[in-house]
Amino acid sequence: MKLAQNLFEPAISQISAEHINRPSTTLLQDAWRRFKQNKLAMAGLITLASLILFAFFGPRFIQYNYYTNDLMNQYLQPSWIHPFGTDALGRDTMARLMYGGRVSLAIGFVSVLINLSIGVFYGGISGYFGGRIDNLMMRIIDIIYSIPELLYVILLMVVMGSSGSLLNIMIVLGIVNWMGMARIVRGQILVLREQEYVLAARTLGASSSRLMLKHLIPNALGPIIITSALAIPMAIFMEAFLSFIGVGIQPPFASWGSLAAEGRLNIPSYPYALFFPAAAIAITMLAFNFVGDGLRDAFDPKMRK
Amino acid sequence: MAKYLLQRIASALLVIFLVISLTFVLMHSIPGGPFSREKQVPPAVLKNLEERYHMNDPLSKQYIDYMKNVAQFNLGPTFRYEGRTVNDLIKDGLPKTATIGFLATIFALGGGLLLGSIAALKHNKTPDGVATFIATIGVSVPSFVMATFLQYYLGYKLGLFPPVGWNNGALKNLVLPSIALGAYPIAQITRLMRTSMLDVLSQDYIRTARSKGLPGYVIIGRHAMRNALLPVITYLGPFFAYILTGNFVVEYVFNIPGIGQFFVTSITNRDYSTIMGMTVLFCSLLVVFNLLVDIAYTFIDPRIKLTGQKGA
């Protein structure tokens, strides 16, 4: 009896048995699909987009710039000519808010990008390896945390040459604020690495980097994203605090923070001077928070249906 | 546990030592000195001043002398206040700062946990919205704006609370500063609590508890709270740091005679001994607090091992 070789082959190849018929979606596509369904998050995103448009393209549509003084028209109330009024030197507040928005948003995004990269890398390593390495790395964070921040900031500003330049502020805020992120990531990883699925992956021989990138970081994404979403306003706040103590952005440039710091002084006499920058900051924060929450829900694998 | 504690204390001392050294170097590398004045001090007078404060000694000697003194808990005389020591400043100011910090902590932690839990339980319903909104107000407004706002409208315009002053620690004087200080952390804690509570509530064991028919408060109190607290506890370190340094703005705006102000003024005055003193104090408090946080971790989640033997 002659039996054909092919009779002993599986009816369906193993490869095709594993085939998934539904088109595969990437993590990002998946997240975006869920994100779109979240109304608040979309509202936040649209608000952010409008703020960016306001800050970066708004100046093309108004006749005032952020620096020309008009001392005869100081502290004007909001009107058709100056929708947000004018400041102590008669400059148009709307124009200053637009330019200030560029500075604030840029500071927020760039410094958080720096902070995020350092924090995730550092916290990930610390939490994953645990033990002595973790202990050492956390003590280093303790040390950095225990230095009075202002001293640190003033020093860094001085070391970097002229204080208050945009790039310096971004870098300083980025390298000053990464410790919080590192701690959050480390805390998450510390919990996650003890979970059964990690043990399973490890038993199956997954390498450290694979465990880290495929199993630990993605599961820690929620807190990372939320921390970032809150770190952007934090950076904007820190810049405002720097303006408050006087090492912030250099005039005549402005940021929302520095405009609010100026506005604070005006509160008894010209409350609208504080209202507009404070509102700009508040709207930005609201938007970031909604977007942050939306992203969280979208990225969280546990929310998958 | 005892061995662990000893280890931690040893490493804490090392941390404090390193921070002191680092600050010492940083401090002496910023321009200007404690006797920088708009009206220049004549050279002879400057020499007398430097001699009096031992500033003409080589830096290495100043460093060693300082370390010796710190070992005996002597933080030295301040450059800013004649005849007073940094120990005096701390003794005077710390209780006030601590009082405000304590009230702000109650406000932020109590309020945050409550709001966060409610928001998570009523996910996507009105209470969630309200809690989220309150939380957002706190992170939406910079602390100096918040403090000014509270001071001006609630304190001055409405006259509900005295807008300025410590007034021997009368409770009515402390309401506004505590709210101003707690506004940012209450928001942070609410958010963290909401997020982690949502996480926990979707876990299987909660579903089990629910299916057993346990009432909501038991589920939250006995099962969910403990696990949901973890991220909040992670935040307590930065929270504590925030309360200490954030005090600067609040103390400045409300004129509270605490130590928060020295964080900034000691640096702007180049009051070297006070800068160092604040560093030592801040660092010690933080180290102690972090230790407590780590211990709290193990109580709440037994899976976390303090000594950190690797699982594999």
Add this chain to the structure above:
Amino acid sequence: MFKIKKKRVLTVAVAMLLVVSVILTGCSSNQPAAPAKVMKTSFNAGAEPKTLDPAVSTGVPETHIETALFEGLTRIGEGEKVMPGIAESWTQSADGMVITFKLRDAKWSNGDAITADDFKYSWLRALAPETASEYSYQLYYIKGAEDYNAKKGTADAVGIKVVDPKTLEVTLAAPTPYFIALTAFHTLYPVNKKVVEANKDWSLKAETFVSSGPFKMQEWKHNDQVVVVKNENYWDAKSVKLSEVTFKLIEDNKAALTAFESGQLDALEHIPIEDIERLKAAKILKIAPYIGTSYYRFNVTKKPFNDVKVRKALTLAINRQMLIDKVVKGGQLPAYAFTPPGMVDVEAGKDFRKVGGDYIKEDVAAAKALLAEAGYPDGKNWPADVTILYNTKSDNKLLAEAIQNMWKTNLGIDIQLHNEEWAVYLENQKKLNYNISRAAWIGDYADAMTFMDMFVTGGGNNQTGWSNAEYDKQIKDVANKSGDQKVRIPAMHAAEKVLMDEMPIMPIYFYTLPWVIKDNVKGVFYSSLGPIDYKFATVE
């Protein structure tokens, strides 16, 4: 949507706070009506005093409190007149080198008699190198004082002699017409020898604090308040009507103004400029004279300000009155010279500034011409990195922004702004690490010398790199060597003319002191040198 929600939350918050406040106010006891005769008032002195030991103190808050607590040989009275204080009278030798003070029967706040020996002790103490007093140079007018302070001489060689317990003879190093007025300055206040020798920490606590003035210390709560009460042992106690003055220590002017407006405070100085117009409109703003000049320094060692034409062009191209009316707002006077009004001239009653007149005439066209001559027509070729250095403060910032804009509009030049934290700013200025730098000078006494000796070659307060032989000669060799006002004062006028021809500095305005006080507090005297005096004040 945002606004509505905010409103609703606010309403809820306010309601909650209302409840809390009702509970809180319910707890506080009602104050019994005070007997009508006790007069009390309060004033915001500013920051926590560095010390209230007059020999070593330096700041403005200190001088306010010390003026209440102490009295020197003389006291400055209404109209900046030098009034007898602890000294009843004094005589001066013909060459002006020896002054003999006759002390009255005055007592310390603890009842001890104030003697000439106390003065000698106090002054030598301020000069002693170990004391390391920053203002010890205020005593350098006395023979041998500078040497002793610099460890080049002994205490015995200092020209202070106790003739008898009530007579003090002072020998000066050079004739100094304003020395008598200077004895009202805090570094020259007496301290009680017996008390100080027994307890070196006497000035730290209210219980051990002994003073010579109209008030004595009752309480010192650090960073909170200093309370002084009437000193019954003061020689002129019958003139003192107030029983208590509370010096609040609120550092933030904004908070202090809020405290004033909500009735927690009776008076304060340093009104934030944003509030000046509102307070002016409400007719509660007061403006006191103040001896000081706001100016910009030019760094004459660096391009482009090594060229006098450039310095002049910039000086002529700003509108000072506009800056005063629209930016600083406190009724300051435009400065067309360096020395402010309020300084004595040769003839009694004449003002140094009036006699000297104006040296600057604002003129944009002339400024442009000068700038073109210097090689920058219409701002062409102007270096891009020229900056104005100033220390962080909202007033300085506004002024710098306004001046920057005037220069851009009038001369077509771009100048950057650079703010620095206080100590860094001072350091940069001292090391000539700047192009243009914001500066201010407040006089120590009512003689032009307090301004004019700043710009001598290598002087510690020069800080412009400028040096001029003629200026040096007029100040060092003529004015400082003579006690004769007819010689000194013309020399200082000549020096000021040189300074304004060369213009290493750009005067902007002469200070005033905007302040507020409750209507029922009367008789408070604000010296144009800074301190407030409550000696004759009353509360209605």
